[in-house]
Amino acid sequence: MAQNNLARNLTQEEPESYVSTPERVKPTPGVLPKQHLKLSAFEKTLIVCGSAILTVLMLVVVSSKIALSNSQHQLQHLDTRxxxxxNNNTNLQQQIGELQSxxxxxxxxKENGMTLSNGNIRNVTK
Structure with a gap:
């Protein structure tokens, strides 16, 4: 508790000793106050053009990402088809194999009264 009181005492004494009055702070004649530099027309044009180019590049990146996403979606759709x-071709080839057995x-x-005659069979190759 004694330390808290000590801290309060120090803070109460500091403002009184460090109070600056207008008489203490006097501007020196050789030092000018800080002035902000003004932008020239070229610098303003450069900033505007740079901002415009940056905006266009951001739009190009976003649109290319969208185009890439659309292309990936179409590719996935084509892969599915x-x-x-x-699969359909495989099923049809299996059906052809079954029907040609x-x-x-x-x-x-035999159901239609036909017989197999080996003399009438011809082999055709492509």
Whole structure:
């Protein structure tokens, strides 16, 4: 508790000793106050053009990202269609194999009264 009182005493004494009065602070005649530099017309034009170019580049990046996303979506859609068509082709080839099987053809021939004659069979190659 004694330390808290000490801190209060120090802070109360400091403002009185460091109070600056207008008589103490006098501007020196050789030192000028800080002045802000003014921008020339070229610098203003350069800043405006740089900002415009930066804005255009940001828009180009965003639009290219959107175009890339759309292209990826189309590619994924085409890949899905290719897979579906490939599966359909595989199923159709399997059906062709089943329909061309010799046992099935002999069964259909017997049902219709036909017989197999080896002399009438011809092999055709492409």
């Amino acid at each position: 290719i897979t579906a068509i490939h 010799s046992s099935r053809l002999q069964k259909i021939a």
